[in-house]
Amino acid sequence: MRTGHYVESYEKQLALTTNPVTWAWTGALLLGLALFPLLVGNYLLSVAITVGIAAIGAIGLNLLTGITGLISLGQAGFLAAGCYTTALLVADYGWPPELALLAAGFVSALLSLVIGVPSLRLKGLYLAITTLAFSFIITHFLLYAEALTHGPYGVRVENLRFLGLDLTQLDQLFWLVLAVLVLTVLAALNLLRTRVGRAFTAIRDHDVAARVMGISLTRYKLAAFMVSSFVVGIAGGLMAFQFRFINVDLFNLLISIEALAMIIVGGLGSVAGSILGAVFIVLLPEAVRALTDLLPAALTEMLSTYVYEVRGLLTGLAIIVMLRIEPHGLIGLWRDAKRYWTHWPLSV
Amino acid sequence: MKRVFGSTAIAALAVVASVSVAAAAEQGVTDGEIVIGNVLPMSSSAALVGRAAHFGSVVAADEANAEGGVNGRKIVIKTEDDGYVPARTVQGLRKLMDEGVFGLIGTGAGAGTAAILPILEQEKIPAIVSFSPLKAAIDPVKPTVFMIGASYQDLVFAQLKYIHDKVAKKGARYGIIRQDDDFGVQVEGAFQRAVKELGITAVEPVRYKRGQKDFGAEILKLRAEKIDVLVAGGVTSETPAMMKEASKYKMDLAMATVPTSTLPPIMGLAAPYGYVYYSGDYISPMGSEGAAHFTEVAKASLSEDELKAVNRYSLTGYVAARMMIEAIRRCGKEPTRACAVEQLQSGKPFDTAGVTLPLTFTPERHISATAVRVLKVDPKAGSVTPVTDFAEY
Numbered sequence: 001m002r003t004g005h006y007v008e009s010y011e012k013q014l015a016l017t018t019n020p021v022t023w024a025w026t027g028a029l030l031l032g033l034a035l036f037p038l039l040v041g042n043y044l045l046s047v048a049i050t051v052g053i054a055a056i057g058a059i060g061l062n063l064l065t066g067i068t069g070l071i072s073l074g075q076a077g078f079l080a081a082g083c084y085t086t087a088l089l090v091a092d093y094g095w096p097p098e099l100a101l102l103a104a105g106f107v108s109a110l111l112s113l114v115i116g117v118p119s120l121r122l123k124g125l126y127l128a129i130t131t132l133a134f135s136f137i138i139t140h141f142l143l144y145a146e147a148l149t150h151g152p153y154g155v156r157v158e159n160l161r162f163l164g165l166d167l168t169q170l171d172q173l174f175w176l177v178l179a180v181l182v183l184t185v186l187a188a189l190n191l192l193r194t195r196v197g198r199a200f201t202a203i204r205d206h207d208v209a210a211r212v213m214g215i216s217l218t219r220y221k222l223a224a225f226m227v228s229s230f231v232v233g234i235a236g237g238l239m240a241f242q243f244r245f246i247n248v249d250l251f252n253l254l255i256s257i258e259a260l261a262m263i264i265v266g267g268l269g270s271v272a273g274s275i276l277g278a279v280f281i282v283l284l285p286e287a288v289r290a291l292t293d294l295l296p297a298a299l300t301e302m303l304s305t306y307v308y309e310v311r312g313l314l315t316g317l318a319i320i321v322m323l324r325i326e327p328h329g330l331i332g333l334w335r336d337a338k339r340y341w342t343h344w345p346l347s348v
Numbered sequence: 349m350k351r352v353f354g355s356t357a358i359a360a361l362a363v364v365a366s367v368s369v370a371a372a373a374e375q376g377v378t379d380g381e382i383v384i385g386n387v388l389p390m391s392s393s394a395a396l397v398g399r400a401a402h403f404g405s406v407v408a409a410d411e412a413n414a415e416g417g418v419n420g421r422k423i424v425i426k427t428e429d430d431g432y433v434p435a436r437t438v439q440g441l442r443k444l445m446d447e448g449v450f451g452l453i454g455t456g457a458g459a460g461t462a463a464i465l466p467i468l469e470q471e472k473i474p475a476i477v478s479f480s481p482l483k484a485a486i487d488p489v490k491p492t493v494f495m496i497g498a499s500y501q502d503l504v505f506a507q508l509k510y511i512h513d514k515v516a517k518k519g520a521r522y523g524i525i526r527q528d529d530d531f532g533v534q535v536e537g538a539f540q541r542a543v544k545e546l547g548i549t550a551v552e553p554v555r556y557k558r559g560q561k562d563f564g565a566e567i568l569k570l571r572a573e574k575i576d577v578l579v580a581g582g583v584t585s586e587t588p589a590m591m592k593e594a595s596k597y598k599m600d601l602a603m604a605t606v607p608t609s610t611l612p613p614i615m616g617l618a619a620p621y622g623y624v625y626y627s628g629d630y631i632s633p634m635g636s637e638g639a640a641h642f643t644e645v646a647k648a649s650l651s652e653d654e655l656k657a658v659n660r661y662s663l664t665g666y667v668a669a670r671m672m673i674e675a676i677r678r679c680g681k682e683p684t685r686a687c688a689v690e691q692l693q694s695g696k697p698f699d700t701a702g703v704t705l706p707l708t709f710t711p712e713r714h715i716s717a718t719a720v721r722v723l724k725v726d727p728k729a730g731s732v733t734p735v736t737d738f739a740e741y
Contacts, residue, residue: 041446046439143528152530153484154462168470242438244466249434249459249529249558308391308429 014193016186033178037171045170047286052177053238055278056184058262059271060231063188065260066269067197068224069204070119074131075259077138078229080251082108082236084142087155087246097162101237108233109226111138116225120218135256142248154247157240167241177238181275184231188271191227200224204269265322267331276330280322288314374684376450382683383424383447384409384672386454386665387440387464388479390429394457396584396613397661401454401479402427403654404665407642408673410649418677425669430456434463441467450676451475451688453668458482458530468493474675474688478668479661483534486714492689494709496630496667496717500531500606502741503628504538504579506720507604510736511626512546515602516577522548523570525563525590526581528555535581535606551575560586567593577602580625584608588617595621602626605725610634611659615727626735627723631663631703633732641701642666663703667717671698671707705738 007013017023037045057079064070082104089095089103115134119127142149149155160167167173191197199220202210211217240246258281266277292310326333340347376383386405389398402425409423417423426449428440437460441452445467451474455461461482468475469490477485477495486495508522524539526532536553543550551573554566567590570578578594578601580587587609594601603625608614610627618625632638646658671692678696679687693714697706707716719738725731 043439043443043446046442050435050439152528152533154459154530156466158466168466243435243463245463247434247459247462247530250463254433308395312391 016189030182034175037174042170045174047282049170049174049177049242051279051282052174052181053235053242054259054262054282055275056177056181056238057232057235057259058266058274058278059184059188060228060235061259062263062266062269062271062274063191063200063231064224064228066263066267066273067192067204068200068221068228069207070221070224071124071128071260072115072131072228073128073253073256073260074115074135074138075232076251076253076255077131077135078108078112078232079236079239079255080135080138080142080248081111082233083239083246083250084149084155084236085233086237087157087240088149090160090240091155091157097160097167097241101162101234101241104237104240105230105233108236109230112225112229113222116222119221119225132253132256135251135253139248139251142251152247154245155240157244157246160241160244162241168244173241176241180234180238184234185271185275188231192271196220196223201269261319265319265329267329270329270331272334273329273331276334280330281319284315284318288318374450374682375445376448377421377683378448380422381424382418382421382676383426383444383449384669385441385444385449385452386425386427387430387437387444387452387456387460388427388454389432389457390427392432393584394432396611396657397479397608397659398429398432398454399657400659400661401665403646403650403658404642404662404667405453405669407646407649407662408666408669411645411670412673412677414648418673419681419683423673423676427454430460432457432460434459437461438463438467445471445473449473450683450685451672453672454479454665455485456480461485462530465490465493472685472689474672474685474692476668476672476692478664482530489712489714492685494692494714494716496671496704496707496715497664498628498630498718498720498741500534501537501541502718502720503606503630504535504581504604505541506628506722506736506739506741507626508538508542508548508577508579509546509741510722511577511602511604512542512548514735519549520576520602521551521574522577522579523551523554523573523575524579524581525554525556525566525570526579527558527583527586529558531583532581535579539579548577556586561589563590563593566590567597567599571597571599575599575601577604579604580609581606582609584611584614585617588614588621591618591621591623591625595623604628607660610723610725610732611661612730615725615730618725619727622728624724624726627725627732628720629660629723630717630720630738631660631667633723633734634658634660634663635732636734638702638704639663642703667700667703667707670700674698 012018061075064072085104085107086100089100090097115131118130122130143151162176165172165176199215202215203220207217262277262281263274265280267273386402388402389395405425409425412423428443430437430440437456441464453476455475455477457480461477462484472492475493481495481497481499483499485493526535542548554569580590580603587605605625605627607627607629675688675691676683678691693709693711695708695710697708699706704717709716719740721734721738722736724733724735
């Protein structure tokens with residue numbers, strides 16, 4: 001096992017990884033994921049699609065909150081904007097789903113300027129409240145602009161073929177989500193190693209110092225909002241393919257809170273952490289359900305109608321315990337484990 | 349040698365035949381069981397009604413099983429919790445499908461039902477929407493989807509007509525507070541219909557945000573408009589919250605509400621504010637003669653704790669489950685989804701043990717139990733009294 005990183009050129013310094021073992025593991029993981037639909041039923045596939053879309057959205061949020069340090073509670077709004085853009089363009093205007101998905105990203109990115117501009121003067125909780133208000137404005141608009149959005153009746157999306165894939169089939173939708181997730185991960189990792197990515201980090205660490213170093217706060221904060229919202233908008237577009245019937249009820253405040261929970265539990269500022277957080281938050285209720293299903297029949301009968309409250313409590317408890325054990329999130333746990341085995345038997 | 353070959357061939361054919369029969373067996377049907385599914389809000393703010401609907405379906409299954417099951421098979425009810433979140437309604441249905449489900453009776457709340465419609469159509473799953481009537485489920489007709497229950501438009505319009513004809517003074521002013529979603533749109537639809545057909549004097553409709561708890565501003569606005577009749581379009585506890593505000597100003601109001609206002613916990617919340625209000629329903633109220641048979645079988649089927657969770661939504665769950673079970677029974681020893689759908693829309697009446705009049709579906713009309721009865725609710729006395737007969741509106 002390698003004990004450190006020793007590179008001798010800028011080229012190697014900029015490479016995603018110089019370790020062939022990492023590439024081999026990544027390839028194996030991707031192969032396993034590509035074969036996943038052949039091994040499981042529709043339910044697990046449906047959960048995996050939800051995890052994939054959540055991971056894309058979480059990466060988008062992490063770029064803004066974890067990397068640039070701008071807290072956003074407006075993710076539900078961007079997600080809704082992306083989802084409705086795709087659904088309406090396909091259902092009402094006959095756009096091909098490929099273009100409609102891209103449009104979801106662009107519309108969401110343009111809308112982000114609405115809160116990007118106030119973000120130039122606001123920070124922390126004040127910014128969080130502004131983004132929350134934006135989310136309310138979006139859902140309010142979707143509900144009342146009935147002529148454009150179908151209002152409370154929702155939008156039904158049919159005839160979904162995407163680059164030859166039939167998206168009404170879960171396995172084919174899974175492959176699309178997986179492909180978009182891989183592209184998002186690559187784009188995010190590459191972005192972080194560019195001047196733009198480093199400017200984002202500098203703004204997060206100390207915006208005044210970043211400005212002194214010649215980083216334009218206006219330009220880079222707006223760029224952070226736009227990039228993040230583009231990614232979240234794409235996740236929203238994928239949601240339109242997943243549900244095929246969307247209405248405004250899909251985008252409540254809970255989604256924004258869950259998105260924040262994903263990046264906090266997974267690890268702020270980490271792309272891998274975003275994915276781990278999405279996996280954890282989406283699968284936790286399923287795991288708790290599986291656990292309660294294992295309880296002896298006598299106990300579940302005793303719990304009777306309270307079994308659902310017990311599940312809710314266990315889910316909350318698991319998140320609290322997780323953050324108490326490892327404040328740096330799941331990615332922190334992973335790094336600690338790696339460090340332990342790297343230094344073993346001298347690890348402490 | 350020839351004989352050995354012949355026997356082997358016959359044995360092989362028998363194996364192939366048995367495998368084909370097994371492969372052809374319908375989803376959710378085994379030698380001993382038929383699984384009927386629910387996806388309902390068993391947790392969240394809507395758990396009060398979701399659990400009740402689940403227990404109603406359990407009572408229907410237990411009743412059928414006590415009589416020896418359906419053509420020798422036991423009916424099993426499997427319920428998934430969607431937490432009142434449409435995305436989870438979809439996942440709940442996917443889970444049921446993976447585990448094997450024949451048909452669906454609980455289909456989530458309105459948005460949840462809408463979210464699973466594409467899957468129900470694609471997979472040709474017989475479904476009876478009974479928990480939260482949704483026009484889109486049957487208009488246009490979906491081949492395997494049926495619905496029992498009048499729309500909110502009819503339920504509220506029936507009350508407004510009664511209030512207009514029998515209760516309110518001439519020239520009374522009508523107001524409405526409704527939720528800003530698909531449910532609210534349906535309630536306002538009834539209001540607008542009353543404006544058009546009854547010629548009532550209406551003030552500007554007031555909308556509220558889902559999850560809102562305080563209605564001070566909304567009531568003040570309608571007080572300024574001097575209304576005499578209020579359509580209190582709350583889903584559950586919003587209705588008593590509106591009454592609380594109205595009682596502060598001692599507003600003399602006749603109120604129309606949605607069927608949840610007859611649930612005991614909601615009546616309990618409304619009792620302190622002194623209003624006697626109206627509701628509408630397409631089933632007999634709990635405690636009435638129509639619900640007597642259900643109450644009796646529920647006592648034998650449910651635990652004491654579970655009985656406490658029973659309310660009018662148990663009756664709709666019970667009726668839907670009874671209909672699905674009867675449709676399966678009519679299909680004989682080898683029930684298929686296609687046969688169950690055929691039986692459901694055969695036009696032959698389904699007995700609901702007095703909860704409603706016998707119900708029928710036809711290929712052109714996948715909705716039944718649309719006749720509405722207006723109820724007078726006195727929360728202080730704990731009484732729900734029908735003031736009209738069942739009628740179509």
